[in-house]
Amino acid sequence: MPFKPDKRLRLTVSLTMISVILGLMLSMQYKNMRVTADAQAKLPTIDPKAQYTADQLNRIKDENKGLEEEIEKLNKTLHGLEKQAGDVDQNLAPEIRDDLTKYKIMSGLLAVKGPGITFTVDDNKKDIPADKDVLLYITHDSDLRMLVNELFIAGAEAVSINGQRITTTTGIVCIGTMVKVNNQRITTPFVFTAIGDPKNMINALETRGGVIELLTRPENGRYLTITPPKQSPTVTIPGYAGDFNGMKK
């Protein structure tokens, strides 16, 4: 009778299957655990103190933004009063009023509007080939300053990057991976706004061998993404609320 061998065979088969399944599951589990462990190792550990500082920082940044708006409003009110004073009283040396306006625009204190252009500069988000230097694909302080310099050569009267007005004492510097303009951190994408003769500025930026080509063409060794400058009948550039590197007290 083949009863005994049959039973043993069934047992062997089922045990084999269970072992195979177990083995598979174990190896999957092991792999998954390693992935998880790796991911957790990459993330910094949650430090409650750092979390507290970060929350505080975000709060104070929000507050400062509100204060900046208040300063801009007060500067506008003041400008209005100065103009009014000059209008009401013609004997009140009109050149004082006009000079005040002129130098407030020149220093960067007063928000301005006028015809101009906008464009956006961004890091190259595509996969960077392993044999290429990452630094050629990201935006540097020097790139932003080069664009600003070019805009002023082309007759720009006011320029801002991500709402940070270029003033008498503006520095655009990288500290580590941070870009700071007017000592304030800004992040990609970098939106340029410039008031001036739009055609002049666009020609200067887009000219053959010009700054846009220099920063975006692989044959020049750079790979940034810059949108074509867009002309607009009115753009607005905010005023500067800061302390001019300690000059203003």
Add this chain to the structure above:
Amino acid sequence: MQTKHKVSLFLVSFLLGSMLTVQFSTVHRPREDNNVVDNVQLNAELATEKDRQKFYNSEIDRLEQQVNTYQNKQGNREELAKAMADDLDKIKGLAGVKPLKGNGIIITIEDSFDAIAAGGDPSKAASLDYYLYQLINYLNGNDAQAISVENHRIISLSSIRSISMNNLQVNAVMINPKSITIKAVGNIEQMKIGMNLFPQFFREMGKDFKITDVTNGSLTIPAYDAPVEFKYAQPEGDKKL
């Protein structure tokens, strides 16, 4: 045998089930926070923002006071004129149309045989304008309050460019590229930190880079003196400048 079989199968299933549960909860444990960066950097940023807030608050006080002064003196022509003249004097300083005197540094960048002998290449001076405006940028980014290049004051509208090897322009005025003097009033230590990398850049062009401190308050940055006219930019809310 049959019962034993069932028991072992049950045990194995139980084990498998619990393992899967553990596995699932391990893999999908949510991470709440990946914004946490270096604590030191956060604290530095927090300190900067706190300083900024302090300044903003004092600035708001000052501006409110000024608005009040103007409103109170609306009828008094002389006092109003004086208040406006005082304001104009301050604004001129910020715009760079008034000289500024103080402590600071003098940087001289000169063609140098020593730098060429050490491997500097004068043909690289084609990018002299690039390094000059970066240098000014780094002075401003490191607490410079006023800067001049060959006594041409740097203002918000300033630009620097090389038209050719012998024609370097600052504020659209030609200067001699062979010897350039840059003066900067401001925080001396901080400005020198900002200048760290620059001597090397200029040496590679065959130029010498020297920094002299001025600590007796006698360094004078001249005023910007070319006429300025705004044809396009006007204050928000104004009809015509």
